[in-house]
Amino acid sequence: MDFIVKSARPETLKTATLVIPVGEGGLLGATAKAVDTASGGAITTLLKRGDLAGKPGQTLLAHGLANLKAERVLLVGTGKEAELSDRQLRKVVAAVYGVLKTLAGSDALLALQDLQVKGRDAYGKARLLVESLADAGYQFDRFKSQKATPGALKKITLITDKADTAAVERATREARAIAIGMTLTKDLGNLPPNICHPSYLAEQAKELAKAHKNLKVDILDEKKLQALGAGAFLAVAQGSDQPPRMIVMQYNGGRKGDKPHALVGKGITFDTGGISIKPAAGMDEMKYDMGGAASVFGTLRAVLELQLPINLVCLLACAENMPSGGATRPGDIVTTMSGQTVEILNTDAEGRLVLCDTLTYAERFKPQSVIDIATLTGACIVALGSNVSGLMGNDDELVNQILAAGRQADDRAWQLPLYDEYQEQLDSPFADIANIGGPKAGTITAGCFLSRFTKAYKWAHLDIAGTAWVSGGKDKGATGRPVPLLTQYLLDRVPA
Known part of the structure; x- marks a missing residue:
């Protein structure tokens, strides 16, 4: 229109x-x-x-x-x-x-x-x-x-009014770009998992790069992930016939040498829960477990539409979590790209495993800020419902910038604490860290897990389990969130 x-x-x-x-x-x-x-x-x-x-x-x-x-x-x-x-x-x-x-x-x-x-x-x-x-x-x-x-x-x-014409024209241009990004995010989310798998998302990234000269794409397959020591990432994918992909998209719209902002998206294209299998009811909606990656795609699409004068790195952690004879078991211990070891107590807490290695990989770009976006925990829906996204981070200024962007975009988030007391729930007698922290404060302990891999930069985590899609019934479908929030955050980072 x-x-x-x-x-x-x-x-x-x-x-x-x-x-x-x-x-x-x-x-x-x-x-x-x-x-x-x-x-x-x-x-x-x-x-x-x-x-x-x-x-x-x-x-x-x-x-x-x-x-x-x-x-x-x-x-x-x-x-x-x-x-x-x-x-x-x-x-x-x-x-x-x-x-x-x-x-x-x-x-x-x-x-x-x-x-x-x-x-x-x-x-x-x-x-x-x-x-x-x-x-x-x-x-x-x-x-x-x-x-x-x-x-x-x-x-x-x-x-x-004549006095408002320039402001309304700018608002219209930016709103259209956001809507285009939301459409891409919705389309990817609504696709069935037999079509939208990690390799498909990798091809979509390549197609996007063909249309935009200032976008560079690199696809890391299993061999490259093994060479990097991404043991947690690979553990999630080993039960599936679909190979994993880490998708790296670099947009260079800013000045050469300016540190980029980074968006990291969880891209579990279907999540059965693995050996810790989910109940059958509603499992079809686990095609939306790549909502974080889809929202990064959509945000990048909005940035490309506007040609924002910033540098941006988008990292998508894409895998399928399936049960099989080769699948990861509860009790397995894996070594992450950072060298930290993880005891996998629940294979349905897989998103943090692909994200932790991807967050470690983000260090090489020396980013100004890193935001990861993930449909990470059902506990976030219990805490906040489907109206606002959960937010945690290791830098107050970054967290406040994201909260402000959410208010401006009417795509709101709510901050949850990352106190040291919650970190203790992740203690393991056999490894450096367990991948779950028990039934209490599940959203927060998931954030605590990720925080252990983000000490090299300013980082925030958005849990969009409640906001990425509408569940059940005739209105079921992806929402396109949090593309408005993320785009507003990047608009706010444009140099004056």
Whole structure:
């Protein structure tokens, strides 16, 4: 979908549908009043009938209003004045898109001036609105015999004040890039595991590099991983016929010699739990256990779209966790790339095993910061549900930067502690460290495990087990998170 920004009087513009915000109690802003006046009070007349109370997300479609060049006017409720939250804005956008996609018109005008969102300026409001609209049309029907019928809507024009035009144009450009990244993340997540395996992801990385000259890709196969001493990584993959891959993607958009930022994604393309096998119910959703890697792909895609002037390294730890005669057993001890030994008490705690070697590999890039992203623990869902991602790290400044990026992007995280007391739960009588810390504080002890491999740089860990996909039912599917948070973090790192 195309997005255009204009500074104009909406009542003078030709369009299939003009969208006008209406506050609770029929409150009209300055732009809506101008449209109402131009139409001879038609909007006021409609509101007096009581068909639209103005609550967030309510809609009323009117055709053929006099003296307007718009074929139809869509009134949408926005609630009490200046009290519209980010969540309510998303509901308003969903309601607007739900009507627009049913209409025959190929374009729409959105009057932004009257839309007030708590804590957001023109840029922030437009960014969230465009991102939500662009994402609302996502469909995944690649494996359906009957494809979805393409909608008629092709273009949305945002009407804004002249003083805000530059900010809204920037917001629109960045929101579109984020939406493109989210689409890639969703597509990869929603693919079935018989197609989306480690080698497939490696090929996708190569295809991305072909299209972008400032992207370099290196694929580390089993032999290279063995030569590096990645014993933990290889242990996870040894029960599967699908070979593991560490995918290294280097984007050089910044100055030569500038230290890169690094994103590390867990890419378990299917997780049975291995010998510590999972229950059958819902196991199909373990194709989403590569959500961390998918989100890194999506974030890199957004960065490439924007050509951000930064250097970025993306490391994807890709493997399949299967039970077989050659699979890792509970009680096995492996040696990691760092030289630390790990007693594997539970083969279903495999994500931290591929990540620990990948985090060690990240040291060679001398990164400014490292963020790993992983669907790591069910305990994170117990603690935080599906609304926010879990966050831990070894540097307060980095953690606060990520939290701030999450608030700006409306893709929030919540910090959990990494106290020394939790580290003691990982003690092993036979190895340097155990791969689980018992039933208590499972998300935190997973973070503690990873922290032992990140002492050489500033590091943070995002547990997205609750936010990477929607579970069960007809709405099941990848969410595209935390691409907005990660992209915002990188936008914030762009040199002034």
